[in-house]
Amino acid sequence: MSTVSSPLGSDTPWTEVHKLLLPAYWETLVMVIIVMTMVVLIGGAIGVLLFNTSNRGLFAHKRFNQILSWFVNMGRSLPFLVLMAAIIPFTKYITGTTIGIKAAVVPMVIAGVPFFARLVENALRDLPREVNAVGLVSCGSIWQIIVHVQLSEALSSIIAGITLNTISMIEYSAIAGTIGAGGIGYLAVVYGYQRFDHNIMISTIIILIVTIQMVQWIGDRLVRLTAR
Template sequence: MGLSIPSAVAIHTLADTPLTELPELLVPALGETLAMVGIVMLIVVALGTPIAVALHNMAPGGLFEHAGTYTVLSWIVNIGRSLPFLVLMAAIVPFTRFVTGTNIGISAAVVPMTLAGIPFFARLVENCLRDVPRSVTAAARASGGSPLQIIRTAQLGEAVPAILGGLTINTIAMIEYSAIAGTIGAGGIGYVAVTYGYQRFDQTVMLATVLLLIAMVTVVQLTGDALVRTTTPHLRRRA
């Protein structure tokens, strides 16, 4: 008597995680993703903003022009932006292991995410600073402001709405990168999607992780848009 082989559909159905068990699986993963993105964005903003200010002010017409330093710094930033995240993550495994002592887990994911996020955010902020009218900087100079005061008030202060928009874009990119980092066992939603959804053919988990990522990106985008409206004078007056 021959053995009956269940169809692929039947196997997939048997493997699907019950809806009642999804919170137990997804809530910890969501916490890990938020931790990764939160830590990375704190470092990205802290380091990317000064780099952007330096790039803007070392360029022609800046507060402290220096063509040689600008060229070198710009070249380094361009290299950081050129590598696809998956390639960067694989290429710096030895460095990640040296810094964190491991190449798996949240700490290992933070290193490549940070190295990818800093140049991206620096270019975004640099472009925001370029959009500030030069007359604003000239007026601050004429009033006797120090370079630090000019940078803080006339440049960064005027560019706040645009920088918040760039911060929103960068945060969404880091959510995407955290999902990719799940492929190296970094944890988070990406790890659940790959390990439980893809490798185990669990369509319930796969769909749930996709919807959760969409929800996270939507919340970040709506929050960023609200902050931009709040800090933009003419939009604030309309509200």
């Protein structure tokens, strides 16, 4: 992150704000994109497993479902700040560092995956009960039914879930900023909070509000486009 030298306690001039803001915004974006890619892939797979091992699924398995469900609940029990601190050794083991984007991605993925898994599971549960039977009597394999029937039919609710999850990941990225993850959150804490830099504070707030509004707007558009 590029820094602009400014005396402690004084506001960064408006003409200089973008030099701090844009790189930080870019970092946040990269963080959220990496995290969401992993969350959608891993959380989606777990969500599909949760649904299909339940009694309505294609390969019902009560015991497996209970264990998986227990792990998912565990992942959702801890507040993000606590989770982030608690898994620092694990983060270090995986990434070799405890600060920066790489280090922030690990707790964000661990927090996002169980959340998204539940969203996908709920989206699949909302499908009409006959949907699996239709896939089966149409001679589909388990994989074909999951992809072409379950996920395909649930697409708009899954997109709504991705929207919701992305927004909470943006929020988490700001929390991760407090332990030096970089991004908008870091900027807001270090400049806005610790140095009383009002201009930075105001601009981070505005850019976050605009971002969230845009994500929601795009999500809603996609939901509407995919709904039939």
